[in-house]
Amino acid sequence: MMENDPATSSRPVEAPVPSSATGAARNKRYTLVQRVLREAGIGIALLLMILAFSTLAPHFTDESNITNILTQVTINLIMATGMTFVILVGGIDLSVGSVLAFSAMVGGLVLKTEGLPVPVAIILAVLSSVLVGMGCGFINGFIASFWNVPSFIVTLGMLNVARGAALEVTNARTLFEFPNEFNAFGTASVLGVPAIFLVALALVIVGWVILSRTVFGRMIYAIGNNEEAVRLSGHNTFYYKVAVFVISGLTVGIGAIIYMARLTIASPILGNGFELNAIAAVIIGGTSLSGGRGSLIGTFLGACLIGVLADGLILMGVGDFVRQMITGGVIILAVIVDTYRARFALRV
Amino acid sequence: METEPPILELRGLTKRFPGVVALDSVDLALATGEIHALVGENGAGKSTLIKLLCGGYRPDDGEMWFSGAPYHPATPLDALKAGIRVVYQEFSLLPFLSVAENLFFDRLPRRYGVFVENRTLNQRARVLLERVGLEVDPETPVEHLGIAQRQLLEIAKALAFESRLLILDEPTATLTPREIGRLFEIIRELRASGVTVIYVSHHLSEIFELCDGVTVLRNGRRVASLPISETNGSEIVHLMVGRELEVALAAGRKATTVRLGPPAIEVKDLRFRGSQHGISFELHYGEILGLAGLVGSGRTETLRAIFGADTRDGGEVYRNGKRIVLRNPRNAVKHGICLLTENRKEEGLVLPMPVRVNITLTDLARISEVGWLDGRNEREVANKSVADLDMRVASLEQAVVDLSGGNQQKVVIAKWLFRNAEILMLDEPTRGIDVGAKAEIHDLLRRLAEAGKAILVVSSEIPELVALCDRILVLLRGRLAGEVGREEFNEARILALACGEPAPAGIRRGGSVAGGPSGNAGDRGVPGSSGQSA
Numbered sequence: 035m036m037e038n039d040p041a042t043s044s045r046p047v048e049a050p051v052p053s054s055a056t057g058a059a060r061n062k063r064y065t066l067v068q069r070v071l072r073e074a075g076i077g078i079a080l081l082l083m084i085l086a087f088s089t090l091a092p093h094f095t096d097e098s099n100i101t102n103i104l105t106q107v108t109i110n111l112i113m114a115t116g117m118t119f120v121i122l123v124g125g126i127d128l129s130v131g132s133v134l135a136f137s138a139m140v141g142g143l144v145l146k147t148e149g150l151p152v153p154v155a156i157i158l159a160v161l162s163s164v165l166v167g168m169g170c171g172f173i174n175g176f177i178a179s180f181w182n183v184p185s186f187i188v189t190l191g192m193l194n195v196a197r198g199a200a201l202e203v204t205n206a207r208t209l210f211e212f213p214n215e216f217n218a219f220g221t222a223s224v225l226g227v228p229a230i231f232l233v234a235l236a237l238v239i240v241g242w243v244i245l246s247r248t249v250f251g252r253m254i255y256a257i258g259n260n261e262e263a264v265r266l267s268g269h270n271t272f273y274y275k276v277a278v279f280v281i282s283g284l285t286v287g288i289g290a291i292i293y294m295a296r297l298t299i300a301s302p303i304l305g306n307g308f309e310l311n312a313i314a315a316v317i318i319g320g321t322s323l324s325g326g327r328g329s330l331i332g333t334f335l336g337a338c339l340i341g342v343l344a345d346g347l348i349l350m351g352v353g354d355f356v357r358q359m360i361t362g363g364v365i366i367l368a369v370i371v372d373t374y375r376a377r378f379a380l381r382v
Numbered sequence: 383m384e385t386e387p388p389i390l391e392l393r394g395l396t397k398r399f400p401g402v403v404a405l406d407s408v409d410l411a412l413a414t415g416e417i418h419a420l421v422g423e424n425g426a427g428k429s430t431l432i433k434l435l436c437g438g439y440r441p442d443d444g445e446m447w448f449s450g451a452p453y454h455p456a457t458p459l460d461a462l463k464a465g466i467r468v469v470y471q472e473f474s475l476l477p478f479l480s481v482a483e484n485l486f487f488d489r490l491p492r493r494y495g496v497f498v499e500n501r502t503l504n505q506r507a508r509v510l511l512e513r514v515g516l517e518v519d520p521e522t523p524v525e526h527l528g529i530a531q532r533q534l535l536e537i538a539k540a541l542a543f544e545s546r547l548l549i550l551d552e553p554t555a556t557l558t559p560r561e562i563g564r565l566f567e568i569i570r571e572l573r574a575s576g577v578t579v580i581y582v583s584h585h586l587s588e589i590f591e592l593c594d595g596v597t598v599l600r601n602g603r604r605v606a607s608l609p610i611s612e613t614n615g616s617e618i619v620h621l622m623v624g625r626e627l628e629v630a631l632a633a634g635r636k637a638t639t640v641r642l643g644p645p646a647i648e649v650k651d652l653r654f655r656g657s658q659h660g661i662s663f664e665l666h667y668g669e670i671l672g673l674a675g676l677v678g679s680g681r682t683e684t685l686r687a688i689f690g691a692d693t694r695d696g697g698e699v700y701r702n703g704k705r706i707v708l709r710n711p712r713n714a715v716k717h718g719i720c721l722l723t724e725n726r727k728e729e730g731l732v733l734p735m736p737v738r739v740n741i742t743l744t745d746l747a748r749i750s751e752v753g754w755l756d757g758r759n760e761r762e763v764a765n766k767s768v769a770d771l772d773m774r775v776a777s778l779e780q781a782v783v784d785l786s787g788g789n790q791q792k793v794v795i796a797k798w799l800f801r802n803a804e805i806l807m808l809d810e811p812t813r814g815i816d817v818g819a820k821a822e823i824h825d826l827l828r829r830l831a832e833a834g835k836a837i838l839v840v841s842s843e844i845p846e847l848v849a850l851c852d853r854i855l856v857l858l859r860g861r862l863a864g865e866v867g868r869e870e871f872n873e874a875r876i877l878a879l880a881c882g883e884p885a886p887a888g889i890r891r892g893g894s895v896a897g898g899p900s901g902n903a904g905d906r907g908v909p910g911s912s913g914q915s916a
Contacts, residue, residue: 248753249746256743259732266691266729267744267797268715326734 116285124325142300171283258325555678652697788819
């Protein structure tokens with residue numbers, strides 16, 4: 035038996051084992067302040083910012099300004115929702131801005147097809163726009179996962195491909211004169227809230243439910259944290275890694291339709307640089323760029339924060355250029371905060 | 383006896399880590415131009431000693447003298463400057479740079495202080511490559527070299543530094559017999575030119591062929607330093623083990639009940655990636671089978687090949703008598719086969735996620751309906767796992783990163799039990815786990831075997847296998863060197879098999895053991911009787 039075998043029990047280990055890993059009582063409890071900072075830091079930041087602008091920026095709390103902010107936030111929020119899925123598995127999608135333009139152009143062409151009854155045209159336009167987005171997403175995800183190429187590179191390629199395709203389908207023409215019923219949706223409101231914002235909010239809620247309540251969501255988080263462990267647990271990670279890009283494409287397709295309705299045009303130069311806003315919202319919202327940690331609530335708050343910041347600064351008369359610098363600074367700040375949070379969560 | 387002072391002298395060298403004394407007051411003296419073997423089981427303190435010599439650790443006590451002067455390396459660079467160099471098992475080469483650049487990486491010949499003088503560089507490299515007998519163009523990128531060539535390149539690199547003390551850590555683990563022969567020639571040439579060599583190896587035949595003296599470490603202490611001509615393989619094995627270990631068979635379970643049923647899994651002629659030899663064995667329900675062997679013997683590779691975690695070069699696996707296809711972990715899991723990898727933190731657990739999530743990760747279908755997670759059900763089953771395995775966790779929501787090693791390992795076991803795995807393959811199940819938790823894991827494995835699970839355990843600690851298993855297979859350089867049944871368990875015998883020492887009972891004098899390193903490979907049965915004459 036083991037008791038007459040001292041070597042089994044008292045053999046020294048060659049490498050130093052960190053005492054923290056062996057100590058049984060390493061049940062670290064975070065203080066309330068730490069917890070709040072970790073979970074709700076972004077929400078507090080947003081509240082403080084709203085308070086500050088309420089006193090500093092003229093007309094900030096006017097109803098028309100609030101409507102304006104919600105409208106401005108909408109597109110970014112929709113795209114950031116899909117982007118959150120991609121970033122949670124440790125990927126990135128740089129193509130969303132260009133794919134938005136491509137989806138919009140295809141959707142716009144369908145919408146303007148001669149001879150179709152307006153409701154049918156609208157439905158087909160939405161479908162085609164969403165399908166284009168999902169198709170581009172599938173290509174991104176498939177290439178990145180099948181050949182194990184960094185999604186950064188693949189989607190950078192798609193950024194150019196989709197932009198070219200958007201220009202090619204109408205030969206760089208801008209589409210306009212959409213049906214009135216379609217354009218009306220862009221300015222419609224329900225109980226004072228812009229309808230398009232409600233669509234974005236619905237997407238966030240659906241996404242949040244998927245991420246927190248379904249097997250699919252569980253797998254997204256697990257893969258983002260440790261793909262190898264998930265693979266060795268007997269799962270096919272490929273499917274999930276492709277699926278997140280398709281989801282990103284889906285939100286881009288929806289975003290394209292909504293953007294068209296708001297602008298009443300479809301132009302192949304739409305969405306330039308949108309990918310950076312979407313990524314910024316996700317990161318400011320506390321989702322880790324290395325994957326596995328974050329939530330759509332954070333993304334929602336992050337997108338709102340970017341929108342409020344831009345709006346408040348404009349009202350205060352801060353110029354475009356300075357505004358851009360400040361927004362950039364906030365993104366950098368968010369990433370620095372994120373590294374502290376990561377160290378916090380994983381002190382091995 | 384030499385009259386000149388030793389080139390390296392250690393006096394009372396001690397290194398402590400929290401909870402253990404890794405090196406306990408070790409004395410050692412090496413003569414200039416000596417090839418000295420350093421042997422000991424895993425955990426005996428070899429690595430610690432090497433790290434102290436090369437400046438990786440600082441001693442807590444004792445002194446080191448090198449070339450007649452006190453020697454206190456604070457960093458590996460100090461060691462290099464003093465002329466001490468370690469050639470590790472894992473290579474420290476830069477794969478995309480050329481052979482020559484790797485050799486002179488930190489001292490590239492330059493023109494105007496900026497540009498590399500390639501011609502001079504390659505000329506110097508050629509001289510060194512010739513010395514070690516490595517026939518490659520100095521401009522070849524290192525990534526194109528084979529493992530043996532890289533090993534030689536590492537040694538050439540050591541020569542480039544004009545090292546006076548060379549420490550070779552298991553240098554032959556990945557070499558073929560012919561390459562080993564060439565390596566030995568080089569080491570002997572080095573000795574002739576006055577370089578002193580510390581040779582760390584488990585392969586006793588190599589030590590007798592090559593070395594002048596041997597030092598045996600056990601549990602951090604030096605138990606003996608002997609001239610090689612005054613000892614033999616079985617003496618060294620017994621010095622390493624420290625005692626004749628007779629195992630009580632009354633370990634709480636009947637060894638005889640085990641092999642009644644049909645095998646749970648049969649492995650036929652399995653060749654893991656890069657292996658030339660097939661491995662065959664059976665594992666029965668209710669049995670704990672051990673897999674012993676040295677570093678590089680293919681223990682981990684065998685498990686990973688069965689599980690489908692890595693590709694394999696050949697072989698068939700039968701499950702309940704039927705041949706099954708195991709192309710990836712998914713296939714294996716479907717057939718009730720699971721693998722607990724040796725690095726549970728990297729491959730076994732999703733560290734930042736809660737205990738609950740880690741337990742249910744293997745079978746989310748069980749706690750969900752059409753894709754919707756049933757939170758209450760999940761908490762119930764997770765709570766049951768925690769209770770069944772006696773895990774000490776603050777709550778189900780605690781991140782596994784915050785658990786102790788023993789409890790982490792329990793989470794990994796729990797997640798496979800949740801999947802109803804019937805065949806558990808465990809790679810170093812108690813590495814880095816403290817003593818109490820280790821006994822708990824052992825108890826748990828015994829209980830699982832009693833409940834009918836088939837268990838395959840790989841461990842570097844032979845005492846652990848002896849305490850735990852019903853039967854032990856010994857691997858040597860990728861093939862089965864022998865099988866030992868519980869009634870014949872004997873630590874020295876297992877170690878001897880693993881070291882390629884044919885039989886610890888037979889006494890062979892130094893030079894005569896110089897045969898190939900894989901002398902008795904293929905022997906399924908155990909040669910000789912269990913009565914030891916040593």
